[in-house]
Amino acid sequence: MGRCGNTRETLIFLREVAMLTHLFLNRVLWAVAGLLALAAAATGVWRPGIYNGVVAPDLVPGAYSQDLLSVAAGLGLLYLSYAAKPQRAKFQIVALGLLGYLFYAYGIYVxxxxxxxxxLLYMAVFALSFWALVTAGATVARDAPSVSLSRAPRIASAAGAILQPLIFYPLWIGMLLPLMRSGEQIDSLYSIFILDLCFIMPGFLILAFLTYRNHRTGLLLLPALYVLGFTLIFSLAVGELVKPLFGAEPSLAAFLPALGLSGLFLVLGSLHLAKLKAVNPLAAAAAGSQPIPQQSERSGRQTLEKPSPTVKRNA
Structure with missing residues (x-):
């Protein structure tokens, strides 16, 4: 009886405490961002001619493939805004990754x-995805259950994350140095330098370190960065596949690295999420007879509930 009572209390706690407080607000932002992205991307897929004159002809297949992935991301966010209930922390993590992808993808256009x-729609998606991420960061529940990740997947995930800055910092800086010496201003793709060097690579560095140290923030947020990386890099692979639609020849040398890196992100992110477990905090709370905080999904308001006598007896 005592064991069953303890299990029941654990399930109640994990069901009622969300990774994010004010989850209703977060889900509204996800839905609006997804809807706007879906409108913008679907228009680009339906009428690729909107890029004529504003995107270099050799980059139009990439814009088209990015729109295809943005349609999927928009639909995904719309679904997650409905399905990401408080107990589904992994859904919330995936939603943050898709928001990060929209921030990057529409940051390029802006x-x-x-x-x-x-x-203006691109600007709206870019701004809304950014502020939705800020809102999520500001509403991470401080008293939500801790999480754990066993050593092997944790080290693998941290190693995969640290690999990205080790590759792309030298690569992008090596491309920037000649431009800095000559003073040349390139017409396209300079946004990649800004977004990668200022946002994405520092994110990988920080979250790799936190994950390696078994810190809760790293364990929760690194999979979101892998979702971002997968969707973004996979769009490059798709871009090679759609080139014949625009009279261009696909490049195997560009396709294989993009496919391989996106596959790496997919494997690492899936492994991390699959092995991520919530740590039951009830034992410590019951031992000290401390009240257990609970949260409302919509308002994030906390109430205090004392542990049941069953839990106390187990302690």
Whole structure:
């Protein structure tokens, strides 16, 4: 009886405490961002001609493939805004990754001045995805259950994350140095330097360190960065596949690395999420007869409930 009572209390706690407080607000932001991205991306897929004159002809297949992935990301966010209940922390993590992808994808359009009829919509998706991420960061539940990841997948995940800055910092800086010496201003893809060097690579560095140290923030957020990486890099692989639609020849040398790196992100992110476990905090709370905080999904308001006599007897 005591064991069953303890299990029941654990399930109640994990069901009622979300990874994010004010989850209703977060889900509304996800839904709006997903809807706007879906509108912008579906228009680009339906009428690729909107990129004529504002995107270099050799980059139009990449814009088209990015729109295909953005359609999927928008639909995914719409679904997650409905399905990411408080007890589904992994759904919330995936949603943050898709928001990160939209921030990056539409950051490219905004920074590179893609001045077609959808530019204001691009700005809206870019801004909303950024502020949705800020809102999520500000509403991470401080008293939600801790999480754990066994040593092998934790080290593998941290190693995969640290690998990205080790590759892309030298690569991008090596491409920037000649431009800095000559003063040349390139017309396209300079947004990649900004977004990668200022946002994505520092994120990988920080979360790799936190994951290696078994810190809760790293364990929760690194899979979101893998979701971002997978969707973004997979769009490059798809871009090679759709080139014949635009009269261009696919490049195997570009396709295979993009496919391999996106596959790495998919494997690491899936492994991390699959092995991520919530740690039951009831034993410590029961031992000290401390009240257990619980949260409302919509408001994030906390209530205090004392442990049941069953839990006390087990302690």
């Amino acid at each position: 920074i590179e001045r893609t001045y077609n009829g959808l530019y």
